[in-house]
Amino acid sequence: MTFFRLLIACFLMGAGLLAGAVPAHAGTAIGGTLRVKSADAPAPVDGVQLTVQSVQTGQAFRGRSGPDGRFEIALPSAGSYRITLDASSLPSGVLLPADRPATLTVDVQEGQRKLVLYPLERAGAVQEQQGPSAATRVMQVVLDGTVFGLIVAMAAVGLSLIYSVSRIINFAHGEFMTLGALLAFLLSSMAGGPQWPLIASAAVAVLAVGALGGALGTGLLRPLESRAKEHFAILVFTIGLSFAMRYLLLALFESNTQPYREYALQEPLRFAGLAITPRDLVVCAIAVLALLGLGVLLLRTRLGRAMRAVAGDPGLAEATGIDVNRIKRDIWIVGSALAATGGVLMAVSHQVRWDMGYQTLMFVFAAVILGGIGTAFGTIAGGIVLGICMELGTLVFPVELKTALAMLALAAVLLVRPQGLFNRAQRVG
Amino acid sequence: MRMPPSSNSRAVLAVALGISLAIGAAAVQAQPAAGGELKIGTLLPMTGPAAQFGPPMAAAVELAAKDINDAGGVLGRKVTLVHADEAGDANIASQALDRLLSQNIRAIMGTGSTSVTLSLLDKVVRARASMCSGANTGPQLTAYPHQGYFARTSYSQVLQGPVYAQLAIEDGHSKIAILARGDAFGKGLAEAIEQSFKAAGGEVLATIVYDPAQTSFDSEVQRIAGLRPEGVAVIGYDERGKIFRSMIERGLGPRNIGLYTTGVLGPDFWKGVNPADAAVLEKVKQGGSVLTIRGNDFGPRLAAHAPGLRTTQFAPEQYDCLVITALAMTAAKSTDPAVYKSQVPLVTKGEVECTNYSDCVRALASGKTIAYVGPTGPTRLTDKGDPTTARFQIYAVDAKGVSQPVRQVQVKAP
Numbered sequence: 001m002t003f004f005r006l007l008i009a010c011f012l013m014g015a016g017l018l019a020g021a022v023p024a025h026a027g028t029a030i031g032g033t034l035r036v037k038s039a040d041a042p043a044p045v046d047g048v049q050l051t052v053q054s055v056q057t058g059q060a061f062r063g064r065s066g067p068d069g070r071f072e073i074a075l076p077s078a079g080s081y082r083i084t085l086d087a088s089s090l091p092s093g094v095l096l097p098a099d100r101p102a103t104l105t106v107d108v109q110e111g112q113r114k115l116v117l118y119p120l121e122r123a124g125a126v127q128e129q130q131g132p133s134a135a136t137r138v139m140q141v142v143l144d145g146t147v148f149g150l151i152v153a154m155a156a157v158g159l160s161l162i163y164s165v166s167r168i169i170n171f172a173h174g175e176f177m178t179l180g181a182l183l184a185f186l187l188s189s190m191a192g193g194p195q196w197p198l199i200a201s202a203a204v205a206v207l208a209v210g211a212l213g214g215a216l217g218t219g220l221l222r223p224l225e226s227r228a229k230e231h232f233a234i235l236v237f238t239i240g241l242s243f244a245m246r247y248l249l250l251a252l253f254e255s256n257t258q259p260y261r262e263y264a265l266q267e268p269l270r271f272a273g274l275a276i277t278p279r280d281l282v283v284c285a286i287a288v289l290a291l292l293g294l295g296v297l298l299l300r301t302r303l304g305r306a307m308r309a310v311a312g313d314p315g316l317a318e319a320t321g322i323d324v325n326r327i328k329r330d331i332w333i334v335g336s337a338l339a340a341t342g343g344v345l346m347a348v349s350h351q352v353r354w355d356m357g358y359q360t361l362m363f364v365f366a367a368v369i370l371g372g373i374g375t376a377f378g379t380i381a382g383g384i385v386l387g388i389c390m391e392l393g394t395l396v397f398p399v400e401l402k403t404a405l406a407m408l409a410l411a412a413v414l415l416v417r418p419q420g421l422f423n424r425a426q427r428v429g
Numbered sequence: 430m431r432m433p434p435s436s437n438s439r440a441v442l443a444v445a446l447g448i449s450l451a452i453g454a455a456a457v458q459a460q461p462a463a464g465g466e467l468k469i470g471t472l473l474p475m476t477g478p479a480a481q482f483g484p485p486m487a488a489a490v491e492l493a494a495k496d497i498n499d500a501g502g503v504l505g506r507k508v509t510l511v512h513a514d515e516a517g518d519a520n521i522a523s524q525a526l527d528r529l530l531s532q533n534i535r536a537i538m539g540t541g542s543t544s545v546t547l548s549l550l551d552k553v554v555r556a557r558a559s560m561c562s563g564a565n566t567g568p569q570l571t572a573y574p575h576q577g578y579f580a581r582t583s584y585s586q587v588l589q590g591p592v593y594a595q596l597a598i599e600d601g602h603s604k605i606a607i608l609a610r611g612d613a614f615g616k617g618l619a620e621a622i623e624q625s626f627k628a629a630g631g632e633v634l635a636t637i638v639y640d641p642a643q644t645s646f647d648s649e650v651q652r653i654a655g656l657r658p659e660g661v662a663v664i665g666y667d668e669r670g671k672i673f674r675s676m677i678e679r680g681l682g683p684r685n686i687g688l689y690t691t692g693v694l695g696p697d698f699w700k701g702v703n704p705a706d707a708a709v710l711e712k713v714k715q716g717g718s719v720l721t722i723r724g725n726d727f728g729p730r731l732a733a734h735a736p737g738l739r740t741t742q743f744a745p746e747q748y749d750c751l752v753i754t755a756l757a758m759t760a761a762k763s764t765d766p767a768v769y770k771s772q773v774p775l776v777t778k779g780e781v782e783c784t785n786y787s788d789c790v791r792a793l794a795s796g797k798t799i800a801y802v803g804p805t806g807p808t809r810l811t812d813k814g815d816p817t818t819a820r821f822q823i824y825a826v827d828a829k830g831v832s833q834p835v836r837q838v839q840v841k842a843p
Contacts (some may be wrong), residue, residue, distance in 0.1 A: 023616070034599065042601070078841075104630045107591075109841055115595055117630035119603035137655065144647060250476075257670050257701055268678055275680055341541035350645045351671050351701070359644050394648045400611070400638050402648055 029113045030083055030106065031072035034065045034078035036094050036120040044069025045094055045120055054079055055105065059063040078110040085118050093123050136198060141391040147280045149367075149387020150287035152344045152360065153380040156367035157294065158338030160379040163368070164311040165331045167231065171238040173339050173364065174357030175245035180209045180340025181347035181356060182253060189261035198262045199350075205338045213336020216241075220331045242358065250354045257353045283345045290341055291380055297334075298376060307331055311374070362403075366410050372420025381422050384412075467506040467764055469494070469544070469751065470513060470529035472539030472549075472560075477517030478540045478641065478666045482743050487512060488735035489563070489744035491540050493751035493786075495734070500787035502520075503755045504762065515540045518546035521683065530556050535766050536754050538747060540787045543567030545611040554578050559766035560755050560774070560815075562774060563746025563805075565614040568621070571815050577770040580752065582746040582808050583659075583818030588840045590621025592716055592821050593662055598629055602660035605652045607636040608646075608672060610665040618664050618691060634658050641665060646672045654679040660687030663838055669694075670701030675822050677702070683712040683826075695716035695739045698831035707830040717742050719806065719820040719837055727804035745804035752786050752803055753777060753810075759794055774810035776801050806839070817842040 018123045030052055033041035052073045064074035072083055075081065084103040087096060094119055096102055108114045132140070158311075159173045180202075186193050187201035196204075259265075263282075268275040298304040309317040310327045318324045343357055350356070364385060371382025390406040397405055413421060451714045471490050475483040502508060513529055515522035524547045529537060535558045540546045543565045548641040553560050554576055558560040561579045571585060597605050603743030605626060609619035617639060623633045634656040639649050650672065653661060661681060663669055669690060676682060693715050703709040720739060727745055732738070754769075756776040761769035776789070800807070808816040819840045824832040 035601070100632075102631065104628060106628055110838075115598040115629065117598050117603050119630070119632070124471065132655070140651070144651070148645065192806070256667060259670075259674070259701065259704065261704055263703060264679060265674055275679070339520075346644065351674075353644075355642070356644055359642055376739075391648060394652060398637075399648050399652050403640070403643070 020058055027074045027110055028078055028108055029072050030063075030075065030081060030108060030116060031070065032116045032118070034069040034071065034118055034120060036122060038122065045091060047089065047091070049089040050083060051086065052081050052083045054081055056080065056333075067212065068290030072113070075108060078108055078112070078214060080105065080107050083116055090120070091123060094120050095123050097121050098361070107281070132273050136191035137395060138392070139272075140274050141395060142388050143274055143276055145388035145391035146384060147276075147284055147349060147387070148391070149384035150284055150291075151342050151349065151383075152363045152367050152387060154287050154290065154345060155339045155342035155360065156364045156371070156383045157291070157376050157379045158335035158342070159364055159373070160368050160374060160376055161267070161307075161331055162217070162335040163340070164374040164376075165314075165328050166217065166221070166225075167308065168225075168238065170335075170362070171235070172216075172242040173335075174359075175242050175249070176209050176213060176336050177346065177357030178249055178354065179245070179345030179357075180205045180343035181352050182249060182354070183208055183340075184344045185258060185260060185352045186358065186421075189258070195261070198260055202341075202344045204338050208365060209340035209343075210333040214333040216330050216336075217332030219367035222328070225325065246355060246358055253354055258353050259351045263348045280349055283349050286341075287345055290338070294334075294376070295336070301331060303327075304380025305354055306325050352353070370410055370413060370420060371422050375420070375422060377422060378422030385421065411415075431691075433721070449732050452482055463682060466509045467503050467536075467758075468532060468538075468647075469533045469538045469754075470511045470532075470534040470627075472513050472515045472522065472525055472529065472537050473747075474517050474541035474545075476511075477515075477521075479517050481667070481740055482692075483514070485731075485738050485741050485744040486541065486563060488731060488738060489748040490751050492734045493730055493748045493755075497752070497755050497786050500785075501788060503758050504764065506764070508751075508755070515545050517542055517545065519545055522549060523552065523612075526552060529546040530558060532733070535559065535757075535764070536561075538562075538750055538754075540565070541743075543617070545568060547573065550575050550579060557615070557765075557767050559754065559770055561750035561829055563748070563750045564743040565668060567612055567617045569617065570704065571760050571819040573811050575814075576644040577773070577812070578766060580750070580753070580773045580810055580814030581745065581818055582749045582803075583815055584821075584840070585842075586617075588619040588816075588819040589691075589716065589821070590618060590623075590841060591625040592823075592838055592840060593618075593622045593691075594626035594629060594631070596689055596714055596716075596823065597626065597660045597687055598631060600660065602631070602687045603657075604632045604634055604656075604658050605662060605687075606634045606656055607660040607662045608640045608649060608653065608664065609636065609638050610668070611638045615664045619662075621825075622662055622664075629651060639665075641668045645675075647702075648676050649750065650675040650679055652683065654681055658686060660689065661693075662689040662780045664691050666692070670698060673702045673713075677709065683710060688713045690715050692833050693740055693742050693824050694826060696831050697739075699826075702779070708828040710826045710830060711828050713826045714822045714835075715824045715826075715832060716838075717824055718745050719804075719822045719831075749801075749803035749805045749808065753787065753808075756789050756793070756799065756801055759790055760799075772815060773811055777807070778809045811842075815842070 009088055034045040036045050046067045050071055052061045056079050061073050063071045066073040082103055082105050087102055097389045104116050106114055143242055155177050162170055183205035184201040187196050188198045262272050263279045266277040266279050268277045306322050310324050314324050367383035367386050368379050370386055371378035388401055393405040394402055444603060452751045470489055473486045474480055494510055498507050500675050511534055513524055513525035518523045520613055525550050539562055541564045546562055546565050550573055563583050565581050566583050566586045568587050569586050576654045583722045606624055607616035607619045626633055631828040637649050647672045663672055698712050699707050731744055757772035758764050758771045760776055763769050776799055779800045781792045781797045782802055783792050785803050789799050789801050807818050809818055810816055821838045823835045823837050827833050
């Protein structure tokens with residue numbers, strides 16, 4: 001018996017030595033490669049003893065790693081086996097980390113060369129450099145959250161504006177986002193399309209969705225508003241519209257997720273340990289500019305003042321000679337165009353998909369409520385706070401709970417401040 | 430909102446009553462239709478998140494029906510197919526199943542995803558219909574009390590997990606992370622990979638389950654990037670494009686670490702990651718269906734039958750599903766699932782090995798028991814309808830973005 005084992009051991013040592021050149025046994029075996037981590041390439045570890053024992057029969061087999069670190073222990077049949085690395089046979093200065101087991105139990109299939117792992121380390125090796133520091137990680141999440149928050153804020157402020165003058169919560173707002181993103185995709189990136197630059201395509205898409213929103217506000221909702229006395233009917237109408245548009249978009253476009261041609265894959269810019277893609281930087285810049293533009297429109301122009309007047313008291317506004325219906329239409333146009341802009345930015349950052357707007361709508365609502373419903377600037381702040389909070393949560397809690405935690409936080413805020421976080425800010429409604 | 434009773438509403442009521450009576454009568458009347466044709470239903474993902482798998486599976490069923498009819502049909506009856514879409518959605522699938530059942534269809538090929546099948550099985554068992562899927566890999570189906578009305582030719586993830594774990598070890602990775610879609614398929618396979626990788630001495634840094642409907646996977650990827658894995662397994666469908674892009678931008682691309690994913694990536698999948706670079710996914714490894722074994726010509730025959738298929742994933746499995754069902758009917762001399770269901774596993778593990786429908790029928794006619802070995806290879810189904818042997822084809826993406834077969838792996842259930 002001992003002689004037999006010796007024979008096998010000798011044979012295996014020979015096989016180990018030749019392992020680099022000769023393909024190993026075709027039969028059932030346990031094998032692997034022993035390497036030790038080092039600064040550059042991992043170095044093979046030679047001459048380490050390994051023992052395999054059958055769980056069923058208790059029969060034992062031995063093997064040794066070759067100069068290339070490889071070992072292979074032939075087995076008579078399939079079954080469950082225990083393999084043990086003999087730590088005393090490791091070269092000095094090389095060890096198996098204390099938290100790694102030296103004995104592994106594996107199932108081996110008939111004819112399979114089952115591989116096992118022993119991640120060896122140099123004794124006293126400095127622990128591999130850990131990930132970024134806590135402060136950098138927090139900064140990075142805040143940055144990521146801001147990008148998402150700005151996009152959400154963009155769509156949310158549109159929803160909020162429309163609500164402030166027409167008291168309608170437009171559930172199809174998410175589909176306006178999708179429509180903007182998809183139109184821009186068709187014009188800029190689709191095979192066989194006109195392949196315009198994205199910026200031009202986006203402008204056309206935003207104008208088109210704005211026009212559609214204006215038409216919806218005046219053509220469909222206003223007659224409905226005057227006939228259906230209950231707002232509930234209009235609410236259900238917009239929900240129905242949302243479904244109809246969503247599945248129409250699915251029918252017209254594929255269900256695949258697609259990136260824009262110009263902003264597909266980018267090397268992130270790095271500064272102070274933070275990383276942001278140029279794409280997201282552009283998204284932020286455009287969002288900030290658009291929101292500033294909106295601020296100027298609301299506070300400094302005639303139209304903006306009229307909008308705020310109508311939002312405050314439509315009857316009074318009408319008495320002062322403002323054409324309320326025209327203002328309402330304009331608000332629908334601006335609000336829908338903002339949704340489309342948010343959609344395009346979302347797609348630049350996260351690709352185009354037929355239900356992207358619908359998937360974002362919950363966050364848009366949350367931003368509106370968080371900021372205080374009907375307050376334009378509160379809504380913007382609400383969006384950014386929401387984005388940052390969602391990402392911050394992932395530092396502490398499992399990332400799977402991101403959305404759940406954000407909504408829980410929203411509920412908690414509403415319990416304390418039912419009017420929203422920023423209701424004292426400049427009111428539009 | 431009370432409506433005064435009027436002749437109008439009475440008329441509506443009468444019409445409604447009439448319609449429901451007609452439906453009832455149709456259902457009663459739809460007893461075993463004697464004669465020429467045998468209707469078999471398909472319930473496959475033609476739209477929805479797994480829509481890429483529907484067309485090849487449907488084409489495979491059509492090819493199987495053609496082969497069966499060329500060999501004289503089932504018990505002398507020609508097979509005709511009625512197609513339905515499960516859309517990856519339990520509600521839509523349930524309606525589609527009702528539609529099939531209302532046409533007195535009792536043998537159904539499908540579905541495309543474990544969670545959809547799980548949501549339908551009660552109804553299938555109640556209707557005493559049989560279902561066979563070539564794509565369901567969730568281990569949950571093994572434990573489900575489906576009384577033999579369900580079988581599958583696709584390997585359970587319990588068999589699939591070790592394959593991915595061994596791939597990562599073979600590439601020299603000892604620390605991996607797993608990103609899995611939050612459904613029966615994703616969670617089941619993630620668990621199987623984790624268990625088997627740990628058993629072989631590896632370390633799983635994190636298993637993150639994501640909601641496939643969300644707009645961004647950056648947080649998930651960011652979390653994994655912080656752990657610095659040597660390899661990452663991504664278990665998902667269509668949303669993988671977005672995940673891969675996010676990973677590459679965070680230094681977790683196939684040029685930096687080992688990247689493994691389930692299901693063969695279509696030849697233009699790279700366009701969803703970076704339309705400017707076909708090589709963006711080069712070296713990503715995948716496990717998928719085996720198309721040609723033992724000189725079987727299934728691959729070319731499928732391509733001739735349905736040119737332009739973007740993937741052939743699950744096609745051989747679904748082909749075998751129909752052939753096995755037809756053979757079970759032949760062996761039981763009945764098209765009633767309650768009668769033939771017990772034959773479904775038996776025709777895959779009898780004495781005489783046969784590799785196509787007509788040979789198998791001939792062997793059955795001479796009074797022998799058969800072991801059908803189709804393009805999927807030997808399945809040897811258990812009494813729970815699970816294959817005990819699985820063959821995998823390992824693929825790797827080449828510089829042109831096309832997944833090329835690397836080698837085959839065979840796994841037996843313990």
